[in-house]
Amino acid sequence: MSKDPALELLVQLTNRAELEVPVILTLPGQVIAGTLISGRAFFAEVADEYQDGVELSPEEDLETYYVVTSMRAFHDNYVEPLPDESDGLPPADQIHLRRVWTISPLSERWQPLWRGDLAKVVGWCLGAYAGAPWEAGQAEPPHE
Secondary structure, three states, X not given: OOOOHHHXXXXXXXXXXXXXXXXXXXXXXXXXXXXXXXHHHXXXXXXXXXXXXXOOOOOOOHHHHHXXXXXXXXXXXXXXXXXXXXXXXXXXXXXXXXXXXXXXXXXXXXXXXXXXXXXHOOEEEEOOOOOXXXXXXXXXXXXX
C-alpha cells in the first residue's frame, strides 16, 4: 500500500508544528477517530500514562522505570529522517492519535492513545466522530 500524499503532508506538518487536528481514519475492517498529534507528544503521553504519578525509582519498580525512561528517550530523541528534497519536510511513516474511538464490525471502544502505520490508512477526513459518547454529550471525555 502507498501513503496518501495529502494525509502524509498533514502528519508531517503536525510533527513539525506540534498541531492537534481532529481526524477520522478508515483502515481495513475498522474506523478510527481521534485527534492527530505529533510523534513527540505521543511518546511523552505514553510515558505519562504508564508512570501515572508514580515516583520513578529503579530500586522500587524496575519495570515502570524502564518503560517510562524508554518512552521519554523516544520523546527526547524523536529524530525525524532527513528532509525529503521535494518539499523540505521529513517523510512520515507513522500516525499518532489521542482520545481515540475505534469502530469495527464487532465492537466500539476508546483508547487514550493510538499509533499506526500511515500506509495502512485507506481513507480519511477532517473532523471529530459524533458517535463517540463524549462528542454526543453522553459521557465525560476520557482523561488526557
